[in-house]
Amino acid sequence: MRRYLEPLLRFDWTLLAAAITLSAVGIVTIYGISTSRDTIDLLPFYKQFAVTIIGLVLIFSAIFVDYRHLRSYAFLLYLFGALLLVSVLLFGQTVRSTQGWFRFGGLSFQPVEIAKITLVIYLSALFVRIGHHRLHWRAFGLSAGATMVYVVLTLLQPDFGSAMILLALWGVMILFAGLPRRAWLILPVTTLILGGLLWSFGLKEYQRQRIITFVHPQTDTRDSGYNATQARIAIGSGGLFGKGIGEGSQARLRFLPEAATDFMFAVIGEELGFMGVTVVLGLFCLILYRYLRIAYEAEDDFAALLLIGLAGIFLVHIIVNAGMNLGVMPITGIPLPFVSAGASYLFVAFLSIALVESVAIRRRKNAFG
Numbered sequence: 001m002r003r004y005l006e007p008l009l010r011f012d013w014t015l016l017a018a019a020i021t022l023s024a025v026g027i028v029t030i031y032g033i034s035t036s037r038d039t040i041d042l043l044p045f046y047k048q049f050a051v052t053i054i055g056l057v058l059i060f061s062a063i064f065v066d067y068r069h070l071r072s073y074a075f076l077l078y079l080f081g082a083l084l085l086v087s088v089l090l091f092g093q094t095v096r097s098t099q100g101w102f103r104f105g106g107l108s109f110q111p112v113e114i115a116k117i118t119l120v121i122y123l124s125a126l127f128v129r130i131g132h133h134r135l136h137w138r139a140f141g142l143s144a145g146a147t148m149v150y151v152v153l154t155l156l157q158p159d160f161g162s163a164m165i166l167l168a169l170w171g172v173m174i175l176f177a178g179l180p181r182r183a184w185l186i187l188p189v190t191t192l193i194l195g196g197l198l199w200s201f202g203l204k205e206y207q208r209q210r211i212i213t214f215v216h217p218q219t220d221t222r223d224s225g226y227n228a229t230q231a232r233i234a235i236g237s238g239g240l241f242g243k244g245i246g247e248g249s250q251a252r253l254r255f256l257p258e259a260a261t262d263f264m265f266a267v268i269g270e271e272l273g274f275m276g277v278t279v280v281l282g283l284f285c286l287i288l289y290r291y292l293r294i295a296y297e298a299e300d301d302f303a304a305l306l307l308i309g310l311a312g313i314f315l316v317h318i319i320v321n322a323g324m325n326l327g328v329m330p331i332t333g334i335p336l337p338f339v340s341a342g343a344s345y346l347f348v349a350f351l352s353i354a355l356v357e358s359v360a361i362r363r364r365k366n367a368f369g
Contacts, residue, residue, distance in 0.1 A: 012360040015290040016059060018283045019338060019353050023052045023346075025280060026339035029267055032246030033260050044260055044341045047107070051343045055350025062358040070355075071302050074125035078146065081118030084111035085153035092157075096333070100157040110344035112154050112162045117348060117355075119150055119166060120173070120309030127177040128302045143174060161332025165316050172312035177305060227263070230256045231325045235269035235277075242273030260341040262333050265325040280339065284318050294356055297363045307359060310352045317345075 031045045070077070088111045093103045102109045123143055130139045147170040154163040234250035237243070248270035250256040259267050269277050288311055295307035314337055321336040323329030335345045 010361045010363070011063075012290055012294060012357060015287060015294075015353065015356060015360070018286045018290070019059075019350070020056075022280065022283050022287075022338035023048075023055075025268070025272075025276075026264070026336075026341070027052065028245055029264065029271065029339070030260050030341050032248075032271065033267065036246040036248075047343050048341055048346065051346045052350075055347060055353070058347075058350050059354045059357055062354040063361060065354075065358055066362065067303060067306065067355055067358040068300070068362075070121050070306070071125045071128070074122045077118045078122035081111075081115035081122075082149060082153065085115055085150060087111070089153065089156055098157050098159050098333075100154075100159050100162075107343065110342075112157075112159060112166075113344045113348040115150055115154070116162075116166065116169065116313050117310075117351060119147065119169065120306060120313065122146060123170065123173050124302050124305040124309060127173070127305055128300075139177075140174065143170060159333075161320065161334045164332070165313070165320070165334065168316045169309060169312050172316075173305065173309050176308045227257055227331055228324070228327045231263050231266040232327050234263070234266040235325065238270040238273040238276075240273050240275060242269075242271045242276055245271055247271060258333075261335060262321075262331065262340070263325055264336050264340040265322050268339070269325075281322075284314075284337070288315060291356055294360045294363060298359050299363060303359045303363075307356055310355060314349075314352065 027045065027048050030048050031042070034040060034042050034045050088100055088102060091102070092099045092111075093101045093108070095101045095108070100110055100112060102111065123146070126143055126146070127139060130136075130142075147166060151163045151166050154166060230250055234248060234256050237250070238248075243249075248256075248267055250259070250266070250270055256263050256266060265277075268280055272279075291307050291311040291314070295304045295311070298304045298307065317334055317337050320329055320332060320334040321340070324331045324334070335342045337349050338346065340346075
């Protein structure tokens with residue numbers, strides 16, 4: 001009996017409670033959006049609820065799955081992620097000008113979300129194997145090359161937002177793994193060169209337009225500029241306590257496009273107000289804190305780097321989504337973790353929690369908190 005009770009005692013219930021609360025906020029808000037319009041469509045609500053249940057099952061399965069096995073299969077998982085990205089280019093469906101989705105009946109799945117996890121696992125194993133507390137140039141080069149394979153395949157879809165998240169994820173992990181000293185000089189120059197090449201040859205016209213609109217919103221008041229303006233109006237109109245679930249005029253009257261996905265942060269601001277946004281951001285901070293605390297308490301460097309990478313994915317998603325809703329970042333279609341409608345990333349978010357719980361259960365015997 002003790003063998004079964006101990007994992008539950010070491011389970012991070014605070015992390016789980018924060019994830020469930022955020023998911024509940026997302027489900028209720030999606031329901032409000034779905035029922036507040038003339039044509040009621042509850043399919044997004046049902047999908048979000050179903051994936052949440054699957055995610056909870058996944059989390060409790062972490063009791064029986066040892067994360068340390070991932071290190072042995074890291075390269076195979078990396079190849080699997082690359083295969084998914086190649087397959088979607090050949091057989092995927094186009095949604096909003098991006099050929100990045102597989103469709104199965106009424107369900108859709110975005111492979112790049114899984115690729116983010118497989119890249120984190122591969123980089124964690126690579127840095128532990130050849131990093132030795134500070135990256136030397138071999139580890140730095142291999143990690144950069146592996147990341148760029150994913151980035152290029154993602155840009156070919158084209159999915160600029162996810163490609164930038166993959167690069168940001170690599171940046172977070174090399175910083176924690178120990179960046180070579182001279183790389184601090186080389187990276188900025190390389191970034192400027194690659195940025196120029198990407199702008200000239202890698203971006204589609206609509207992607208360049210989004211960045212131009214971000215810098216000069218007045219140049220596009222009907223498309224990207226319109227979306228950002230409506231999002232800020234929604235957030236500003238919510239006041240202290242908001243207008244109530246389903247009562248947000250920007251989402252209900254469809255002034256705010258993609259309300260349940262890209263602009264869920266704005267919907268929360270309008271319907272739940274400043275207090276609702278504060279609670280949601282507080283829960284995000286709590287989850288990040290638990291990620292980093294468990295990483296600190298982990299028994300091995302692989303687990304610590306794995307959790308740093310997963311925290312990096314989580315943090316970048318929050319910053320980019322909130323930033324584009326507030327008009328301080330380009331609109332890229334990046335979802336808000338646990339809250340935005342979207343089965344692909346919601347599943348990956350719960351998978352991330354499951355991996356963290358697997359580490360938490362097997363952390364040092366004297367590590368609790």
